[in-house]
Amino acid sequence: MFKVLLSRLGQAALVMLVVSAVSFVMFRYVGDPVATMARENASIAEKEELRQSLGLDQSIVTQYGRFLKRTLSGDLGISYRNQRPVTQLIAERLPATMELVIVATFLSLALGIPLGVLCALRPNGATARLVQAISLIGISTPTFVTGIVLILVFAVTLGWLPSFGRGQVVDLGWWSTGFLTWSGIKSLILPGITLALYQLTLIMRLVRSEMIDVLSTDYIRFARARGLPTRYIHFHLALRNALMPVITVTGLQIGSLIAFAIVTETVFQWPGMGLLFIQAVSFVDIPVMAAYLLFVGLLFVIINTIVDVLYAVVDPRLRARSA
Amino acid sequence: MTDRAPPALAIDGLRVEYPLANGGLFTAVENASLIIQPGEIHALVGESGAGKTTIGNAVMGLLEKPGRIAAGSIHIAGKKLDPASGSADGVILGRDVGAVFQDPMTSLNPLFTVESQLTETLRAHLKLDKAAARQRALELMRSVGIPEPERRLKAYPHQLSGGQRQRVVIAAALSCDPALVVADEPTTALDVSVQAQILKLLRDLADNRRIGILLVTHNMGVVAQIADRVTIMHRGLIVESGTTAEVLRRPKADYAKALIGAVPRIDMRLDRFPVVGEEAKGRAADAREAIRTKAFREVETVDGSEILSVRNLCVDYVTSGLLPGSKGHRFRAVDDVSFTVRSGEVFGLVGESGCGKTTIANVVAGLVKPTSGQVLYQGKPIAGDGAIRRTGPVRQAIQMIFQDPYSSLNSRIRIGSILAEPILFYKLAPSRAEAEADVAQLIEAVGLDADSAGRYAHAFSGGQRQRLSIARALGARPRLIVCDEPTSSLDVSVQAQILNLLKDLRDATGLTLLLISHDLAVVRQMCDRIAVMKSGKLVEEAAAETLFESPQHPYTRELLSLVPTLDRIRGEADAT
Secondary structure (H helix, E strand, O other): OHHHHHHHHHHHHHHHHHHHHHHHHHHHHOOOHHHHHOOOOOOHHHHHHHHHHHOOOOOHHHHHHHHHHHHHOOOOOEOOOOOOEHHHHHHHHHHHHHHHHHHHHHHHHHHHHHHHHHHHHOOOOHHHHHHHHHHHHHHHOOHHHHHHHHHHHHHHHOOOOOOOOOOOOEEOOOOEEOOOOHHHHHHHHHHHHHHHHHHHHHHHHHHHHHHHHHHOOHHHHHHHHOOOOHHHHHHHHHHHHHHHHHHHHHHHHHHHHHHOOHHHHHHOOOOOHHHHHHHHHHOOOHHHHHHHHHHHHHHHHHHHHHHHHHHHHHOHHHHHHHO | OOOOOOOOEEEEEEEEEEEOOOOOEEEEEEEEEEEEOOOOEEEEEOOOOOOHHHHHHHHHOOOOOOOEEEEEEEEEOOEEEOOOOOOEOOOOEOOOEEEEOOOOOOOOOOOOOHHHHHHHHHHHHOOOOHHHHHHHHHHHHHHOOOOOHHHHHOOOHHHOOHHHHHHHHHHHHHOOOOOEEEEEOOOOOOOHHHHHHHHHHHHHHHHHHOOEEEEEEOOHHHHHHHOOEEEEEEOOEEEEEEEHHHHHHOOOOHHHHHHHHOOOOOOOOOOOOOOOOOOOOOHHHHHHHHHHHHHHHHOOOOOOOEEEEEEEEEEEEEOOOOOOOOOOOEEEEEEEEEEEEEOOOEEEEEOOOOOOHHHHHHHHHOOOOOOEEEEEEOOEEEEEOOOOOOOHHHHHHEEEEOOOOOOOOOOOOOHHHHHHHHHHHOOOOOOHHHHHHHHHHHHHHOOOOHHHHHOOHHHOOHHHHHHHHHHHHHHOOOOEEEEEOOOOOOOHHHHHHHHHHHHHHHHHHOOEEEEEEOOHHHHHHHOOEEEEEEOOEEEEEEEHHHHHHOOOOHHHHHHHHHOOOOOOOOOOOOOO
């Protein structure tokens, strides 16, 4: 078990090294930093001086080494547009996105798994057919349409829920949360549902097909032949086998939810990472883009490592194979 | 037999129906009656589709929907099973009826420990607490002969061998002292030595615990060895029933005679396998003749020269290390094996699972790279030291037939296209039309209808699919076919037809066969020379008759002695 973890961490470090190299190249070579930083009418000598003071005249390896050192100490440069440290910008935006993703993931798992099981147990029942049909709509409607329809119905027409922003947040010093205020929670509902809808459908369909496969296996027939209670067979034995691929998919989906919740965040004017990134792209804010790249890479590496370890915890066969 | 205790199982006039999608009815079992006394092993035999598993499932309450019991009754230990719901009334599955399934690899849930799977039954039916259930599970493990039960209890299924898993399955079936155990092909997936142990265990359970056992099987050898009574089924009907010796020695019904006759014999070699029913003649024979003449257009005559030679072959499987560059675990699957196959002969490679025979087949077919040693085809190295990349002619000359007919045909491509593929790929037909004519001929040669070309693989039974696999291999006009357990998943009657077909083709086209099998009776009937393998090593190689008449190596002798055969009928064994 420990060996599995160690090897995954080794692989993770390797991946991060590559991502940081890409991020460095982007930082250094997409446009000339000197040209962007110097005054417009600076002389060549002045530019050379700046170049030297920034260390840009040294070899690439030395520069990359320094970049790594800076990155590890948490210094990701200064945003061209906001003139503030990028680390600080991300730290401000991260809680908003994370809370949204937590809500969306919780919703999709809490509804997706039971609905998937239901559809697998009674594939021809009326409920299963209805859920299947609705899920088709869920998977085929673009996120922005869902978001706008939800705003129209619940915010504009009914006026129950706010249509944009995070509402009141409580600042915990290193994290600002919307979970502690009523308006914060109300603000989370619509974007949470919007973001969750696609995941929910995906997880539901995945659980359904896996569950149908598992229910026809010999070990489930054997469990029936031993006269075990049906609920126990379905929810204790079969579901565990059916959830294996769900772990992988959920892991990857959480990553892309955090990194690419852009559309939902734009529709609901959610002050999250996605909005930050969109703005960075439109203003060619290279330090923010490079930092974002690093952040997304790190995110996926962490999630994949967790998924691998979870897999080994759930499936004893993998433990034997890799240990 | 005195009727102090009620029979373990009494089935009377059972009829099982499956409503069809078109509104019709399919009767899987019709008017079936049988009685099993406590302590008796009753074998239910027949080919696939005979309805024997349906009876087993009906008794276990596992009939698949929409199947239902339409008439008749089932009593287990004197208690009636409710026919309407198919579920038990007063009879509790797992407590009164134990089940043992065919494949121990799949009948245990891979994600739970042996302990959890044994104790869950005990806790559900006997309401034992955790500690008591664990104690009982340990006793069960001991009673089915699992060594070190304390340690094994914490193991996951994948950490046990096939035989141990089947013992765990039997332990689970016995957990609540059932009156009846339904064993559906309990040893089909096991090696002969393990099979012998499991059969002995079942016999002991019947004798010592007075459990009635319904043994569903297609293996007549197994029946002869442990069953007290036999019922033979054919197309849902019981055709014959009686004591084992009576039915096997003097079958009365024609079908029973044919079925028993079709069992490959290990005691003597016959020219052909006796076949149940009519063998394909006429058109099939013509088609075979046509394939023969075509094949001979480019194939020189059989001269007994070396066609394949394997020299000091070693294959290691390495589980990859965790960190790049770290050493993984090394397992030697094939260890310094050498043998030679002459052109036109059938060379058999036998041994238990895990002995490396399939690895050799894969090396010959070019699917696995050897670690060291050489494989030569007509004197030219094709794998291992000094091997050059295989060229078209070599690939074409060596074809393979795989074990599992269900996974070896692509289910999304029409049969016609599957069979035309090698013909077009090796440019064996000048035009598409002629390729299609060749395909039609191949299909006829393996005894199927010409319109099969337009269908997909799922429209065929296992035996038919295996014939199509053979047709596909023949389509490339090979010199050597590697057959990896070509009939192990088939019924005896189908097996006989397939093996006869391979034999005919060998005689007709001068084909060389490398036959890999664990079934010694089949090997005796088919092969000219045989090599026996054990744990990656070749222990004995001899002409077929010599090997069976005077085996030299102790392992070969052991293997031969363990095969259940029709001649050693239980109760008569002492007499002979």
